[in-house]
Amino acid sequence: QLQLQQSGPGLVKPSGTLSLTCTVSGASITSSIYFWGWIRQPPGRGLEWIGTLYSGTPYYNPSLRSRVTVSVDTSQSQFSLKLSSVAAADTAVYYCARYFLYANTWFPDYWGQGALVTVSS
Amino acid sequence: DIVMTQTPLSLSVTPGQPASISCRSSQSLLQSDGGTYLHWYLQKPGQPPQLLIYGVSNRFSGVPDRFSGSGAGTDFTLKISRVEAEDVGVYYCMQSAQRPLTFGGGTKVDI
Numbered sequence: 001q002l003q004l005q006q007s008g009p010g011l012v013k014p015s016g017t018l019s020l021t022c023t024v025s026g027a028s029i030t031s032s033i034y035f036w037g038w039i040r041q042p043p044g045r046g047l048e049w050i051g052t053l054y055s056g057t058p059y060y061n062p063s064l065r066s067r068v069t070v071s072v073d074t075s076q077s078q079f080s081l082k083l084s085s086v087a088a089a090d091t092a093v094y095y096c097a098r099y100f101l102y103a104n105t106w107f108p109d110y111w112g113q114g115a116l117v118t119v120s121s
Numbered sequence: 122d123i124v125m126t127q128t129p130l131s132l133s134v135t136p137g138q139p140a141s142i143s144c145r146s147s148q149s150l151l152q153s154d155g156g157t158y159l160h161w162y163l164q165k166p167g168q169p170p171q172l173l174i175y176g177v178s179n180r181f182s183g184v185p186d187r188f189s190g191s192g193a194g195t196d197f198t199l200k201i202s203r204v205e206a207e208d209v210g211v212y213y214c215m216q217s218a219q220r221p222l223t224f225g226g227g228t229k230v231d232i
Contacts, residue, residue, distance in 0.1 A: 049222040061221040095169055105158045107217040111169035
């Protein structure tokens, strides 16, 4: 059974870097049909795709591209999110997710429980 | 970016009755490979979203057959044939035809 366990600070100072890690168990992080990435949800608002690591290549939302890095550590079965120069608008529940390769697209099919990250001094 | 618009914003339903949610995209989601990449998720209270329907009309593993999806091009519909109490939450459509992946604003369903 797939489990995605998120970890990282729940509070980040403005202009700092948000760092989250998602540990994968119950599935191979090196699968050829599953990929890994992040989505966020500001409090009381909708969902925003952050980025996905597809076959080793990162794809990012252009709105965040200059500040975001998604990476994978296969030896630890983990993938990570770093978002730099954060501001209050980056306060959100951050979800790690597995993405399923379907035809010529990929989309999240399983989500972690989510972690609230607050940007505040 | 492709803008996804859902209607209605909220829906109050009676158990056992049908329900329907619409999703419209600002561009056609039909791709050159013939696929249409529109998906539906349900976010139950206090939980992460869960995949219900992918590729317009394919039910994800374990999803009850009372859920069905239909549509083409820019107009899509999620139908629940007989609503149950466990179906409450916020429903989102999402497109993966073009990056960035984008979500609709959500439809809140309550009993």
